[in-house]
Amino acid sequence: MGNDVAEVVQPLPCSDVKVHRLMCMELMKFVDRISQVFPDIESARPRCTLGIEALCSINLAMEKAKLLIQHCSESSRLYLAITGEAILARFTRVHNELERSLSHIEDMVPILLAAQISGIVDDLRVAKFTLESSEEEAGRVLLALIRKDISTSDSMEPSEFEAFQFAAARLQLTSPKSLLIERRDIKKLIDKFHDTEKTKERILKYLLYLVKKYGKSYGGEQMENASSDQCESSLTSTDHVRKHVVCSQSIEKKIDVKYGHYKSQTDTSCTPPEEFRCPISSRLMHDPVIIASGQTFERVWIEKWFNEGNDTCPKTQKKLQHFSLTPNSALKDLISKWCKRNRITIPNLRSQPIPAALYPWKTSSSNSIASLGSSLNDVHLRIDVSTVSIDSSDASYFSDPSNVKIRDDSSFVSSQMNGNSHECQSFDSFSSGENSVWLSKLAALPWTSQCKAVEDIRNHFNDNDQACYSLLSDSSIDSLFRFLKYAHDVSDTKAQRDGVQVLLAFLRKSSEIPSLSEEMFHLLAVFLESEVTKEALAIIEVLSSHQYWNSKIVMSGSLPSILNILDNQVRELHAPAARILYNLTLNRDTGSRVISMGCIWKFIPLLGDSSLAGYCIKILSNLCEIQAGRVAIAETNGCLASITELLETESQEEQEHAVAVLLSLCSQRTEYCQLVMDEGIIPSLVNISVNGNIRGKESAMELLRILRDVRYDNPLESSLPHPGPIPEFSQDSCKRSKEKKPSSKVRFLGGIRTLFSKPRTVALP
Numbered sequence: 001m002g003n004d005v006a007e008v009v010q011p012l013p014c015s016d017v018k019v020h021r022l023m024c025m026e027l028m029k030f031v032d033r034i035s036q037v038f039p040d041i042e043s044a045r046p047r048c049t050l051g052i053e054a055l056c057s058i059n060l061a062m063e064k065a066k067l068l069i070q071h072c073s074e075s076s077r078l079y080l081a082i083t084g085e086a087i088l089a090r091f092t093r094v095h096n097e098l099e100r101s102l103s104h105i106e107d108m109v110p111i112l113l114a115a116q117i118s119g120i121v122d123d124l125r126v127a128k129f130t131l132e133s134s135e136e137e138a139g140r141v142l143l144a145l146i147r148k149d150i151s152t153s154d155s156m157e158p159s160e161f162e163a164f165q166f167a168a169a170r171l172q173l174t175s176p177k178s179l180l181i182e183r184r185d186i187k188k189l190i191d192k193f194h195d196t197e198k199t200k201e202r203i204l205k206y207l208l209y210l211v212k213k214y215g216k217s218y219g220g221e222q223m224e225n226a227s228s229d230q231c232e233s234s235l236t237s238t239d240h241v242r243k244h245v246v247c248s249q250s251i252e253k254k255i256d257v258k259y260g261h262y263k264s265q266t267d268t269s270c271t272p273p274e275e276f277r278c279p280i281s282s283r284l285m286h287d288p289v290i291i292a293s294g295q296t297f298e299r300v301w302i303e304k305w306f307n308e309g310n311d312t313c314p315k316t317q318k319k320l321q322h323f324s325l326t327p328n329s330a331l332k333d334l335i336s337k338w339c340k341r342n343r344i345t346i347p348n349l350r351s352q353p354i355p356a357a358l359y360p361w362k363t364s365s366s367n368s369i370a371s372l373g374s375s376l377n378d379v380h381l382r383i384d385v386s387t388v389s390i391d392s393s394d395a396s397y398f399s400d401p402s403n404v405k406i407r408d409d410s411s412f413v414s415s416q417m418n419g420n421s422h423e424c425q426s427f428d429s430f431s432s433g434e435n436s437v438w439l440s441k442l443a444a445l446p447w448t449s450q451c452k453a454v455e456d457i458r459n460h461f462n463d464n465d466q467a468c469y470s471l472l473s474d475s476s477i478d479s480l481f482r483f484l485k486y487a488h489d490v491s492d493t494k495a496q497r498d499g500v501q502v503l504l505a506f507l508r509k510s511s512e513i514p515s516l517s518e519e520m521f522h523l524l525a526v527f528l529e530s531e532v533t534k535e536a537l538a539i540i541e542v543l544s545s546h547q548y549w550n551s552k553i554v555m556s557g558s559l560p561s562i563l564n565i566l567d568n569q570v571r572e573l574h575a576p577a578a579r580i581l582y583n584l585t586l587n588r589d590t591g592s593r594v595i596s597m598g599c600i601w602k603f604i605p606l607l608g609d610s611s612l613a614g615y616c617i618k619i620l621s622n623l624c625e626i627q628a629g630r631v632a633i634a635e636t637n638g639c640l641a642s643i644t645e646l647l648e649t650e651s652q653e654e655q656e657h658a659v660a661v662l663l664s665l666c667s668q669r670t671e672y673c674q675l676v677m678d679e680g681i682i683p684s685l686v687n688i689s690v691n692g693n694i695r696g697k698e699s700a701m702e703l704l705r706i707l708r709d710v711r712y713d714n715p716l717e718s719s720l721p722h723p724g725p726i727p728e729f730s731q732d733s734c735k736r737s738k739e740k741k742p743s744s745k746v747r748f749l750g751g752i753r754t755l756f757s758k759p760r761t762v763a764l765p
Contacts, residue, residue: 016073017073019075020072021072021132023129023130024068024072024073027069027091030095030098030124030127031066033120034120037116037117037120038058038059040113041058041105041113044110048108050104058098061101062098064090065098068087068091071087074185074188075185075189076182076185077173078186078211079189079203079204081135081171084131085131088129088130088131091129095124095127095129099121102117102124105117106118106121110308112305115301116281118281134171135171137170138170142207146203146206164214165214173211179215182215183212189204190205273338275331276335278301279297279314279315280314283298284344286298286335287327289302289326289328291313291325292321292323293315293320295314299325303325306546306547309545311586311587321589322551323551442479443482443483447490451494454480454483454498454499457502458505477503477515477520480499481517481519481520484496485523488527488530493532496527496530496531497531497535500532500536501535504535504538507542507543516543518552521549521555521558524539524540525558528558528561528562528565533565534573537565537573537580538576540562540580550586550587550590551587551590553580554584554590554593559593559597560597562580563581566578566603574612575612578606578612578616581594581619582618586622588626591623591626591629595623595626595628595629601639603620603642604636604638607642607645607646608642613651614651614653617658618657620633620657621661621664624665625664627668630665630668633665640662640676641679643658643661644676644679644684647659647681647684647688652692656693660695662676663702663706666706666707673706673707673710676707682704685700685704689704
């Protein structure tokens, strides 16, 4: 059957499908949806090996789907009926290939496109392909007839007639026209399989014999009248198909909902108002929140948008002033009432990673309840933990009915008490899914047992990279915070280090950042001045990469400590501190706070360090986006000199950012142009304009133009003899300049030497 159609052609409309129409309609719906986003997937250019393989797999699966639909449109009805099981298997394979390929590509594309793909994948997971009962019955009767001895006897005629009549009624072969088309289709298949597949050819010839003998004898109307009672069920099936077509056409015009997928038991065509759907995912919202632009989004998706580093509204594309989220309680109530009225349920997105397919590197583990929950997707497990209190949002994560149980571990606490010893048993024996449970009830243990528990969880995380994925509940993070706070209060350095390492391991490997309280940020700020500075700095670095947390980092009082680390003699702390400052300065608000600390001078010595210069020049480039930043950079002694030294570095990226800083300064104020020219940067700019990277070249040429215009506008220079036309900066001139000694750099500029000479060298007439 895999070779039934040899050439790839466009599929016929589903209205032309003869048999298996419902399966074809369902598959065609997904083909259409994937076709709409496929150009965007290609434009995203996932050029890694896995990305290219996924693209090829999607394209191949799409072609297989189209061929399968075409086969159901052009083949013989009788033949399609007797090969129903094989056809169903092909539909299932194509369905699985589409789901698998799309899942692989999700984390390689931008978030908005990933949301669309996620919706398709989710709907593919719940899609079911089954044979229609009338077609399955027809195929079963025909196969039973074929398995009999078809080579003899008149005694076969009654059974042949009854079987053919039964199958024809259910396959809509009830008119002369349909019988004529059926004969032609069978003949085409016979020609196709002639001398290649003898068994298929023999079966097809027998089917042709049945159509010619009994179809011609009775004609369309006689057959329909003779089997009116049998046709009744067929007509019912036809009505069902017709209704399904209308319903599908209606639904296809809307966005299907899952994570939001509709689970209506009464009205499958009900569609939610546009205001109830998230603009990112086009799904019915469970937890709507309002952002700074006034637009409402699903909390999980907008947080994912911010975590990707975006600072604009996905809908209006306007830059946001802040990243705070305000719950839209009124809209949530309206959605809840609408869902109740229409008998629709919406799973809590917080209970599932968004979506699990976005993070294919999270391999399932038989010992991980969390991974089991995410792999089951829509199936909600009810966990049997009789005495352990778990927050409802956390419990919902471990999705539904199953026989999956977590043993009642309430006895764990008491089992730790053994005489006067309150030591906690090793956590190494527990599955990763239990870490969240134990952390959430950590306070129930004595302090020494708490310390042992956290130490064992830390070791478990170190040994098992997948273990930290299970630490998803806010209650676990809160328990860890209380542990860290107490460890600080009692000056238990080892407990502090173990606790922050557990938190760091989770943050580094988690797919999403949990809800962290302001108290946690204040505690991290305190840790920056303690013996766990390195770990606290690493945690803040991870958090700073998500712009949503930047304002909280600054408000917690961490900024002075981070800046002081730059003066610290411990060099290994300089790089993470610089990376944090770079992340913070990407936002204008937090960047302004950095400037207000008067810290520009701290970057000057670091610009001379090859391992830190790249970070520092990027920080200064970010600060140049702010007026106060430009003033601070230009007026800090030694800063411009250190920046111009980077123009001579071998790193084109550092050159690019250095030129960008100078260009930003000179574009704003004329006096800054003079300060820049006093550093003798013209030869370096010419060199970069020829040999730098693309952005470096463009910035260097623009800066040269600005400096030239400034010199023309200078009345002192205008009174001097004009040096003549400015020559073009050719590659040859640049190459010649490289061959000369550094002391003769300026001479290679020829005619522009006088134009760009420093004011102190100008002799007044």
